[in-house]
Amino acid sequence: MYCEDIFDLIDRLARADKRPGLDRFLDEFQRAKGLAHVAYVAFNLPTGAAGRLPLSAVCAPSWRKLLVQSRRVDVAPLLRAGLGGIAPKSWGVLDRDDPVVRKLLGETLELEFGGNGVSIPLRGRDGEYALFSVCVEDAGSWGMARHSLMRRLMVASAIFHAKVRRACLARESRGDRLTDRELACLRLRALRKTDDEIGLALGASSSAARFWLETARARLDAATVDKAVEIAVATGSIRLDHAAFGRNRPNADNVIDSKSLERALGEKPVPTFSQRALGAEPPGRPLESIRVTPAIDRREQ
Amino acid sequence: MIALLPGESRALFPRLTDEMYGLRLSAARARLDRPLGAVNRLTVVDYFDSLDPLYVLALNDAERVVGALRLLPTTGVTMLNDAFAASSPQRPRIESPLIWEASRLTLEATENSQAQEKIIDRTIGEFGVALNEIAQAAALTHVVGVFDSGAHRLLSSRGCAGETLTPPISLDGAQTFVALYEVGPAMDALFIRFLGQAARPPVNLANPESTRVRGWRALKGRL
Numbered sequence: 443m444y445c446e447d448i449f450d451l452i453d454r455l456a457r458a459d460k461r462p463g464l465d466r467f468l469d470e471f472q473r474a475k476g477l478a479h480v481a482y483v484a485f486n487l488p489t490g491a492a493g494r495l496p497l498s499a500v501c502a503p504s505w506r507k508l509l510v511q512s513r514r515v516d517v518a519p520l521l522r523a524g525l526g527g528i529a530p531k532s533w534g535v536l537d538r539d540d541p542v543v544r545k546l547l548g549e550t551l552e553l554e555f556g557g558n559g560v561s562i563p564l565r566g567r568d569g570e571y572a573l574f575s576v577c578v579e580d581a582g583s584w585g586m587a588r589h590s591l592m593r594r595l596m597v598a599s600a601i602f603h604a605k606v607r608r609a610c611l612a613r614e615s616r617g618d619r620l621t622d623r624e625l626a627c628l629r630l631r632a633l634r635k636t637d638d639e640i641g642l643a644l645g646a647s648s649s650a651a652r653f654w655l656e657t658a659r660a661r662l663d664a665a666t667v668d669k670a671v672e673i674a675v676a677t678g679s680i681r682l683d684h685a686a687f688g689r690n691r692p693n694a695d696n697v698i699d700s701k702s703l704e705r706a707l708g709e710k711p712v713p714t715f716s717q718r719a720l721g722a723e724p725p726g727r728p729l730e731s732i733r734v735t736p737a738i739d740r741r742e743q
Numbered sequence: 744m745i746a747l748l749p750g751e752s753r754a755l756f757p758r759l760t761d762e763m764y765g766l767r768l769s770a771a772r773a774r775l776d777r778p779l780g781a782v783n784r785l786t787v788v789d790y791f792d793s794l795d796p797l798y799v800l801a802l803n804d805a806e807r808v809v810g811a812l813r814l815l816p817t818t819g820v821t822m823l824n825d826a827f828a829a830s831s832p833q834r835p836r837i838e839s840p841l842i843w844e845a846s847r848l849t850l851e852a853t854e855n856s857q858a859q860e861k862i863i864d865r866t867i868g869e870f871g872v873a874l875n876e877i878a879q880a881a882a883l884t885h886v887v888g889v890f891d892s893g894a895h896r897l898l899s900s901r902g903c904a905g906e907t908l909t910p911p912i913s914l915d916g917a918q919t920f921v922a923l924y925e926v927g928p929a930m931d932a933l934f935i936r937f938l939g940q941a942a943r944p945p946v947n948l949a950n951p952e953s954t955r956v957r958g959w960r961a962l963k964g965r966l
Contacts, residue, residue: 527949567836603818660839660841
């Protein structure tokens with residue numbers, strides 16, 4: 443592929459209505475995290491009826507200029523090494539003996555992006571591949587908070603990719619509909635229940651509760667579970683309007699709190715809510731009013 | 744010993760790749776859950792192998808593959824979300840950048856394991872500990888296991904089958920089990936008891952530094 447084609451695509455993307463949002467998101471992310479450089483490249487993006495974009499990319503203008511001048515298409519240092527895999531690749535483990543790697547990492551130093559960074563391969567349900575690369579100026583701080591930073595990068599890169607997908611597909615929908623179990627978990631989290639309490643309410647473990655909260659977070663493209671709860675409330679997916687509920691107020695028998703949890707921890711956690719009932723709670727009946735019954739909703743077991 | 748083989752590097756390690764597929768073939772024939780003659784290389788190498796997954800290989804002291812596992816991110820195409828979609832289209836997709844799918848768990852002598860209990864114990868322990876380590880390195884929260892009946896039986900009998908996520912799924916007469924593992928100390932504790940000694944970190948075959956430290960670089964040609 444000629445570089446003119448690629449940068450024509452980049453320019454077309456840059457002129458598209460939704461691109462400023464992506465650029466802004468990328469810039470904000472870069473500034474907020476103190477990252478020297480962020481680059482994103484994707485192949486085989488779905489574009490609905492318009493056909494597939496063979497490649498799209500976002501990277502710093504200075505780097506783009508260098509690439510144009512050298513008539514190359516390597517828009518990120520790990521394009522060759524990183525795009526094929528699934529695990530995040532720290533630039534520190536690259537084979538510096540490889541002349542291609544040495545040259546590309548040399549460019550990042552030349553452009554003052556620094557040689558420390560990570561590339562996160564992304565896969566999409568339509569078979570698209572993408573790579574999200576970041577440079578970090580301060581290697582010390584990178585090392586200290588590596589795990590938490592990596593998790594945030596994983597989430598942020600997935601959200602960014604989801605935004606690009608939606609921009610390409612020209613759809614405004616926010617992913618798939620939440621499942622009943624995810625809605626139930628979000629409702630209980632909104633009521634400040636702990637993971638243990640949510641798991642107990644659903645007849646599952648706290649690990650499973652965290653799992654469904656995570657899938658809900660990802661489905662809503664939220665950065666955190668708390669943000670996912672906010673989105674679910676804001677979009678009306680879950681209702682927490684207690685003031686409107688005039689009957690079935692919570693009492694000692696039907697509220698799961700830390701005390702009841704302590705009692706229940708010694709027992710087998712068979713009682714559970716119906717996830718469907720929790721997920722699609724009709725107005726006029728607050729969550730706290732739902733009684734714990736031995737009936738298990740077999741539809742999702 | 745555990746070795747990580749990125750799918751895109753399979754061509755560099757033809758013997759390991761061949762042994763991994765051979766192991767799948769042996770396990771599929773031993774299960775007899777498909778008609779005789781239907782089980783061949785083409786049936787054990789599926790579409791998901793073309794997606795450059797990350798393979799986790801258990802090697803014995805002679806550097807022969809005695810177990811294999813495949814990892815794919817759930818944001819992309821996976822067995823659970825795509826292969827079984829036709830059998831239960833109502834099941835929601837499980838998609839998150841922090842959740843990966845582990846599938847095609849195959850152990851040597853999956854069905855005739857009486858004589859090799861200790862080896863299988865150790866292999867399962869190594870797999871579990873390595874999986875937890877890989878997942879922590881990628882900052883994951885959970886791993887979803889998609890296992891056939893043979894692998895599920897081996898894990899269940901050792902109390903490490905994970906938390907059941909859905910009822911068993913039936914496809915082409917074979918049952919598949921879906922299990923949930925949360926990444927962290929609990930997962931480590933679940934598997935490390937099968938290891939008689941401290942677990943060794945996995946060797947990433949695509950990472951030159953990792954192979955250099957373990958003295959594997961010179962072996963690259965014959966792997």
